[in-house]
Amino acid sequence: MVHSEAQAALRILLAVACADGQLASDEEHLLDVIADRLHEEATSHVLDGAVDVEREAKRIKSAEGRRATFEAAVALANVDGTCSPAEHVLLGRLKAWLDLDASLDLAAEEAKSAARVARVRQSLESATVDFLTQVRRASEGKDEIDPREYDQMVRELAARKHELLSEALEDG
Numbered sequence: 001m002v003h004s005e006a007q008a009a010l011r012i013l014l015a016v017a018c019a020d021g022q023l024a025s026d027e028e029h030l031l032d033v034i035a036d037r038l039h040e041e042a043t044s045h046v047l048d049g050a051v052d053v054e055r056e057a058k059r060i061k062s063a064e065g066r067r068a069t070f071e072a073a074v075a076l077a078n079v080d081g082t083c084s085p086a087e088h089v090l091l092g093r094l095k096a097w098l099d100l101d102a103s104l105d106l107a108a109e110e111a112k113s114a115a116r117v118a119r120v121r122q123s124l125e126s127a128t129v130d131f132l133t134q135v136r137r138a139s140e141g142k143d144e145i146d147p148r149e150y151d152q153m154v155r156e157l158a159a160r161k162h163e164l165l166s167e168a169l170e171d172g
Contacts, residue, residue, distance in 0.1 A: 012069055016077055017077075019089075024080035066098040
């Protein structure tokens with residue numbers, strides 16, 4: 001995806017994430033993962049005014065870019081555990097604005113994404129439990145954990161979460 005398409009996609013995705021009136025932390029983290037994949041600087045996650053999603057969608061010229069944006073939008077709408085009615089409505093409009101194949105079934109795409117996201121969320125919870133277990137083990141018999149050791153554990157957890165959230169974008 002070229003730079004201008006990637007910027008348009010990120011603005012669309014931020015609008016999808018904010019469609020229900022709030023930006024959940026999982027949505028924010030997934031936006032970071034998507035920005036990284038697009039080789040774009042992470043967005044500030046703040047809308048600088050209303051996004052004209054239809055106009056932004058028209059900026060994405062490549063079929064691959066349009067499809068990838070839609071798939072990421074569906075994943076983003078589900079990553080916090082539920083696709084809100086406002087997000088669902090926006091996804092329906094986005095499908096039309098991106099001029100995607102009419103045979104593409106939004107409900108089926110949402111169900112597929114929701115199942116994939118549920119698996120990812122379960123893995124995220126396991127990674128967090130593993131992190132807490134490591135912290136407990138590292139602190140056993142000590143007054144405090146070595147700050148360098150703790151920082152390393154935090155970096156490893158962040159990398160694992162980034163990897164797991166990337167799976168929310170994968171087909172399969």
